[in-house]
Amino acid sequence: LAKTTQPISMDSYEGQEVNITCSHNNIATNDYITWYQQFPSQGPRFIIQGYKTKVTNEVASLFIPADRKSSTLSLPRVSLSDTAVYYCLVGERNSGNTPLVFGKGTRLSVIA
Amino acid sequence: SQTIHQWPATLVQPVGSPLSLECTVEGTSNPNLYWYRQAAGRGLQLLFYSVGIGQISSEVPQNLSASRPQDRQFILSSKKLLLSDSGFYLCAWSVGENNWNEQFFGPGTRLTVL
Numbered sequence: 632l633a634k635t636t637q638p639i640s641m642d643s644y645e646g647q648e649v650n651i652t653c654s655h656n657n658i659a660t661n662d663y664i665t666w667y668q669q670f671p672s673q674g675p676r677f678i679i680q681g682y683k684t685k686v687t688n689e690v691a692s693l694f695i696p697a698d699r700k701s702s703t704l705s706l707p708r709v710s711l712s713d714t715a716v717y718y719c720l721v722g723e724r725n726s727g728n729t730p731l732v733f734g735k736g737t738r739l740s741v742i743a
Numbered sequence: 744s745q746t747i748h749q750w751p752a753t754l755v756q757p758v759g760s761p762l763s764l765e766c767t768v769e770g771t772s773n774p775n776l777y778w779y780r781q782a783a784g785r786g787l788q789l790l791f792y793s794v795g796i797g798q799i800s801s802e803v804p805q806n807l808s809a810s811r812p813q814d815r816q817f818i819l820s821s822k823k824l825l826l827s828d829s830g831f832y833l834c835a836w837s838v839g840e841n842n843w844n845e846q847f848f849g850p851g852t853r854l855t856v857l
């Protein structure tokens with residue numbers, strides 16, 4: 632499994648754009664990049680997934696360079712409610728293979 | 744729509760006592776099911792996953808076990824709890840052979856072993 636490395640924590644003010652970068656140097660050809668968000672005392676929530684280039688949904692954007700060895704989760708205009716732990720995961724989408732591994736994630740604190 | 748239930752929400756158990764946590768999923772068929780544990784201040788640790796009734800894969804050797812007696816029911820058990828079993832236990836599901844990366848988590852059970 633490709634190992635991921637993310638910053639342990641980040642701080643941001645309300646209204647700013649936040650970019651969280653994840654490094655995955657050993658990503659395999661069939662691996663997808665997935666991000667989750669977890670609030671205290673809750674289970675993680677799927678945010679976004681991508682394979683290459685850029686993916687955007689109503690919550691965030693995911694930027695993946697051509698070599699796919701890193702990815703950046705972009706949260707536009709964060710609010711206090713975006714304070715959470717964000718996990719970057721890399722793995723295949725097919726069943727029968729080893730499931731995803733959640734690391735310690737990045738703890739984002741949004742300040743008023 | 745799909746929903747996932749876990750109970751109990753919180754549990755305090757003495758060392759050496761048994762454990763049974765239940766997870767059920769509604770609104771989907773033949774889901775992939777997962778049990779995770781999150782110790783205080785740490786990331787999620789995958790404990791077990793199941794692709795079908797009676798099919799259990801263990802990721803971490805420990806004194807816990809899992810069973811899947813029905814398609815949408817996943818049970819986590821222990822015969823004798825250890826202090827190190829304390830944590831936040833999460834059940835999750837995904838559907839389809841090509842979508843293991845998109846998992847949906849339940850509300851969790853916070854277990855304290857004293």
